[in-house]
Amino acid sequence: MISSLRWKGASFTAPFLLGFVFLYLLPMGYAAYQSLFREEQSGLGLGGSSQSFVGLDNYLEGLTDSAFMGSVLRVALFACVQIPLMLLISLVLALLLDSLTSRTAGRFRILLLVPYMIPGVVAAIVWINLYSPNVGPLTPLGDALGFDWDFFTPSMVWPSIGNLLTWHGIGYNMVIIYSALQAVPRELFEAARLDGASEWRIARSIKVPYVRSALVLTGLLSIIQMLQIFNEPALFRNVTPQTVDDKFTPIMIIYNAAFNAGNYHYAATLSVLLALILGIASFVFYRLTSKEAD
């Protein structure tokens, strides 16, 4: 009786398990397998091509590929600037919301979440047009203020993308931090106020430490997303192909290796490498942030 119930229970997970094997495990295994081979032209290229086993050679090539490692570094550096900035703004907004009555806070929260409802591709299209010197309002605004800004130059393209990502992400991150703040026992604030602590002091010494785990979490999610950034640079590339080349981010390189160069083996290798880098980055980030807590 008991063991038949077990198997009935397990069978509820069967459809998912089947799909997971075919759509997750097998593709990953296939990619790992492909990464160990290379396509080689036989003879004069007339006899077609054949696969030959090359061991970890593709990985060596990937790790010493300056375009790939350069793009990882570029995105990582960008992440180190954009993510803390975005989370700081989200944290400040959450603290501001927390000091209001829940009714007023609710209204602001909905307005601040509007960018989150907009698909990433559409958000990028909108901002690219806002930046555009032809149709966007920012160039005339710059003229009026005496700035001659061009948002698509090599030095401005990352800040331009950073602003777009920050605009898109603050609402979502704010909501998460805000709901963590709501869980802080209110008595703590009362006690601190009675002891004469200022609102600023309460925010710094009670509220921020309480939302640490929410900050770690949003930071981790942002890192995972950032290392895989593709949509925004791809759309910027439409407008400024000379600034945003096809080796701008790791996923762009992988996509081009697969579909423009037709080198699936190398694309598979780089995908596996990127997965490893993601895993290591998440682990290191989690370790660093949880150690500080002690």
Add this chain to the structure above:
Amino acid sequence: MTLTEHTTDKPRVRSVQRVTRPDPASRSRGGQRFVLIGLILACAYSLFPLWWLIIAATKDRVGLYQSNGLWFSGWHLTDNLHQLFTYEGGIFLRWTANSLLYAGVGSLGGTLIALATGYGLARFTFPGRGLIFACVVGSFLIPIALLALPLYLVFSDIGLVDTPWAMLIPCLINPFSVYLAKVYTEATIPFELLEAARIDGAGELRIFFSIVVRMMTTGGATIFLLAFVNTWNAFFLPLTVLRGEENWTLNLGLYNWSGKRLEAGVDLTSLVLTGALLSIVPMAILMIAMRRYWRSGVTLGALK
């Protein structure tokens, strides 16, 4: 992720739903004013791009290039819509229908599968249960390229590339939905109820469809909503597995148009902007209609 254990504690999840709380102690007027000014500025920053987009969609070419971007200049929304719907034989409507199909059907199937899986994981013990859950959580870390490229190769071998199936099948399996379904099941389905139903002689399938699924309406709706938004926003997977433009999603179509405006002599800017505005509409309707669900879902999802 060890994060799982200490962030999904129940008090926090419950607090998300707490709407009213005692008014914080009265504050100095100046401080309150500072708070409001800060939030109003943040709202202005959040909303002005959307405002600009709405204005831009109502302008003709001349207005778009020459008038102030933040205010109206003539009313050409209907012309723009007409142009958008008839361009290249109404391909935009086709993309909209495709996006609705992939997101709607894919999420509906995915939600059912996720509910069954979450229920199985939360309310039964069987060998391998921990392993399945570890796979679910671990898969959050897998980069999309690592899945999409081999999927493309497999799908092209079996002739699925460039068919709706290439989008629909991957949408059916969503580890994040499974994770949410497990959390929701733990919160809403008591063991005692299942015991009682079993004693009354109900079969396991019947229990699932007539008790569990019904009690999980709220959780199921949230899972569906988040999966829908995810699929609607998807870009890399459709870019990889859909080649011909009849099967494209809205995102792919808009991406393509926004690239074309450079080369092809025709100015597609106005089409792209009107299309971009329209592509937000279903999302906005869905979010507003289901706001009760997604508020809890957004935060719950974040607490994984």
